[in-house]
Amino acid sequence: MRLLLALVLLLATAGPAAAAPPGQVDVAFLQGEQVVTVTRPGTTADQAVRALVAGPTAAEKREKITSTVPRRTAVRGVTVAGGVATVDLGRRFASGRKAEVLSARVAQLVLTATAIPGVESVRLLIDGGTPLGLFPGYATKFPITAADVRDEDVPAPEKPPKPADKDPSAAVRALQDRLADLGFLPRSGVDGQSGEQTRFAVMAFQKWARLDRDGIAGPRTRAALEKAKRPTPRTKGSGRRVEVLLDRQLALYISGGRVVRALHVSTGAPGFATPAGRFSVFRKERNSWSVPYRVWLPWASYFVGGVAFHESPDVPAGPASHGCVRVPRYDAQWLYDRLPNGTAVTVLASS
Amino acid sequence: MRIRPAVATALLAGLAALAAPAAVPAQAPTKTPGQLVVGVAMPAAGFQVGAVRGREVLFAKGYEIDLANALAGELAVPAVRFVQEDRFTAFFQPGPKEYDLALSQVTITTAREAVIDFSAPYFTADQAVLLRRGLVLKRRRFSQLRKLQLCAERATTGGTQAKRIHPDRPVRLFRDPSRLEAELYQRRCDAVIGDSATLGALRAQAPQRFGELAGRIRTGERYGIVFDPGSALKAPVDAALARLEEDGTLGRLAARWFSTDVTRLRAFR
Numbered sequence: 100m101r102l103l104l105a106l107v108l109l110l111a112t113a114g115p116a117a118a119a120p121p122g123q124v125d126v127a128f129l130q131g132e133q134v135v136t137v138t139r140p141g142t143t144a145d146q147a148v149r150a151l152v153a154g155p156t157a158a159e160k161r162e163k164i165t166s167t168v169p170r171r172t173a174v175r176g177v178t179v180a181g182g183v184a185t186v187d188l189g190r191r192f193a194s195g196r197k198a199e200v201l202s203a204r205v206a207q208l209v210l211t212a213t214a215i216p217g218v219e220s221v222r223l224l225i226d227g228g229t230p231l232g233l234f235p236g237y238a239t240k241f242p243i244t245a246a247d248v249r250d251e252d253v254p255a256p257e258k259p260p261k262p263a264d265k266d267p268s269a270a271v272r273a274l275q276d277r278l279a280d281l282g283f284l285p286r287s288g289v290d291g292q293s294g295e296q297t298r299f300a301v302m303a304f305q306k307w308a309r310l311d312r313d314g315i316a317g318p319r320t321r322a323a324l325e326k327a328k329r330p331t332p333r334t335k336g337s338g339r340r341v342e343v344l345l346d347r348q349l350a351l352y353i354s355g356g357r358v359v360r361a362l363h364v365s366t367g368a369p370g371f372a373t374p375a376g377r378f379s380v381f382r383k384e385r386n387s388w389s390v391p392y393r394v395w396l397p398w399a400s401y402f403v404g405g406v407a408f409h410e411s412p413d414v415p416a417g418p419a420s421h422g423c424v425r426v427p428r429y430d431a432q433w434l435y436d437r438l439p440n441g442t443a444v445t446v447l448a449s450s
Numbered sequence: 451m452r453i454r455p456a457v458a459t460a461l462l463a464g465l466a467a468l469a470a471p472a473a474v475p476a477q478a479p480t481k482t483p484g485q486l487v488v489g490v491a492m493p494a495a496g497f498q499v500g501a502v503r504g505r506e507v508l509f510a511k512g513y514e515i516d517l518a519n520a521l522a523g524e525l526a527v528p529a530v531r532f533v534q535e536d537r538f539t540a541f542f543q544p545g546p547k548e549y550d551l552a553l554s555q556v557t558i559t560t561a562r563e564a565v566i567d568f569s570a571p572y573f574t575a576d577q578a579v580l581l582r583r584g585l586v587l588k589r590r591r592f593s594q595l596r597k598l599q600l601c602a603e604r605a606t607t608g609g610t611q612a613k614r615i616h617p618d619r620p621v622r623l624f625r626d627p628s629r630l631e632a633e634l635y636q637r638r639c640d641a642v643i644g645d646s647a648t649l650g651a652l653r654a655q656a657p658q659r660f661g662e663l664a665g666r667i668r669t670g671e672r673y674g675i676v677f678d679p680g681s682a683l684k685a686p687v688d689a690a691l692a693r694l695e696e697d698g699t700l701g702r703l704a705a706r707w708f709s710t711d712v713t714r715l716r717a718f719r
Contacts, residue, residue: 153505193501193509196654197655197656198655198656198659199656199658208583225501225508225509225511227501227503227508228500228501228502228503228506228507229501229502229535230497230499230500230501231492231493231500231501231502231504231628232492232494232495232499232500232628233493233500233501234492235495235631235652235655235656235659236632236635236656236659237630238628238632253635253636253637253659254636254637256583256584294556392658393659394658394659412658413657413658429653
């Protein structure tokens with residue numbers, strides 16, 4: 100069944116989405132780092148909240164549309180008076196401890212309820228009581244508006260501090276040279292100083308060679324580096340393009356059939372998987388505000404829904420994001436500058 | 451159900467008389483028989499968060515909530531009810547309280563001991579420094595902190611410490627912990643000084659929102675459960691705490707709610 104998937108991106112800079120067609124309500128789910136709305140039959144805030152709790156359909160899930168609202172959350176009551184929807188939910192809605200997930204839950208609820216004509220804000224109750232400290236970042240003592248949810252209430256990030264210089268070593272320089280020859284490290288990173296950038300480049304190589312991802316150039320990694328060749332594209336294509344290899348947690352930047360760089364990245368964690376398929380970059384933002392998770396995403400290039408390449412201070416060896424492709428700060432701007440709108444992005448589940 | 455003070459006092463006196471001096475009483479002498487009423491001041495990340503209607507707590511979770519439930523089990527009191535106290539300072543004001551005891555990271559001090567009774571300590575804490583995102587300290591020196599806008603919760607050890615570090619520059623104090631958290635997140639505070647366990651829990655639940663937990667300030671505070679002066683509950687609660695310590699319950703609860711090992715943080719000098 101091809102469903103009514105009115106995928107409207109509620110990006111931070113965009114205004115409220117157009118109202119749902121008559122007899123339909125908008126429900127706010129997530130894809131990557133942003134909110135997407137889908138429609139469901141109904142007209143009331145109560146119906147919209149129940150549809151939110153019911154979660155995405157199987158077809159929506161295949162498109163990696165997710166929800167942070169726990170299924171089977173009890174809907175104890177939804178009443179609207181004076182523009183305020185009082186939504187009383189069971190304690191399951193407050194389960195878990197990750198602030199970002201709890202924030203996203205509130206964002207989904209508020210954007211869903213305030214999409215109903217006449218509802219301007221949401222007073223959230225848990226088991227009939229006012230939440231205290233259950234949803235970090237939201238003043239739940241007061242009704243919350245859609246503007247509160249979209250508010251970029253944190254100054255845009257500053258440039259991350261440069262790590263302290265160390266004494267350069269010839270051995271490190273030789274390792275870096277080899278990594279740069281193979282496309283795992285930019286030439287500018289060959290400075291003889293060991294550090295995070297080199298560790299990430301070693302890890303990128305280990306991911307490509309399917310070795311243990313510890314970022315340390317031990318005997319096995321060094322032996323493999325000796326024999327290694329520059330990575331090759333996994334798919335056919337022309338011009339400048341990117342392949343994201345979900346199994347290897349690598350992004351290949353390809354130009355003219357040659358892999359220019361193989362980047363250490365981290366994609367969507369289980370439950371937030373990055374969708375596989377062929378896409379193209381459609382939106383670029385120097386600093387993009389994640390509405391549901393309330394964080395800044397520097398150097399963001401969106402390629403499907405709310406899924407983007409963006410800089411992150413935390414790029415572990417495995418999948419860890421909400422669906423986006425996290426890029427280390429050493430490569431984030433470099434990649435951003437090379438991905439104009441229309442650049443092809445192929446996401447492969449298996450490479 | 452709230453209970454009138456006169457009735458409560460009579461009840462208390464009656465039950466206290468029944469309590470055998472050495473052995474644990476079959477059921478501890480609570481103000482309402484069969485119900486342990488616990489005062490809290492939510493929120494405090496890791497220790498106690500929840501939902502309230504007026505002062506009635508409808509849902510709560512955290513280390514101190516689990517501890518209260520464990521104590522009730524030890525005291526053979528079948529029900530636990532939590533009551534929200536909006537002002538933390540109310541715990542150590544003189545005068546009768548509607549709750550049997552209060553659990554809210556109250557540091558045992560001599561001044562407070564003049565007004566209220568404390569249990570044996572159930573938690574030892576230092577103060578810690580949580581930085582705003584984007585800020586890095588080169589050294590763990592108090593002189594580094596003097597360059598920063600420090601913030602803390604009002605009427606807490608954190609506030610006292612911040613003022614001590616920064617005698618000339620006003621420390622920003624907040625009554626509401628959520629507000630304090632928001633100010634740090636929005637970078638209107640450079641650093642928050644507060645309970646090491648709470649700040650550790652806060653950092654762990656939102657690593658993207660804050661900078662690093664930069665270090666600790668050794669204070670060795672001990673948190674005690676607060677009772678009315680002369681409360682007959684103090685002895686059985688102390689005995690129960692000793693049992694919970696001995697059988698490892700306190701350690702398990704701490705591990706469950708505080709994933710960050712703050713004792714490994716370097717200390718400021």
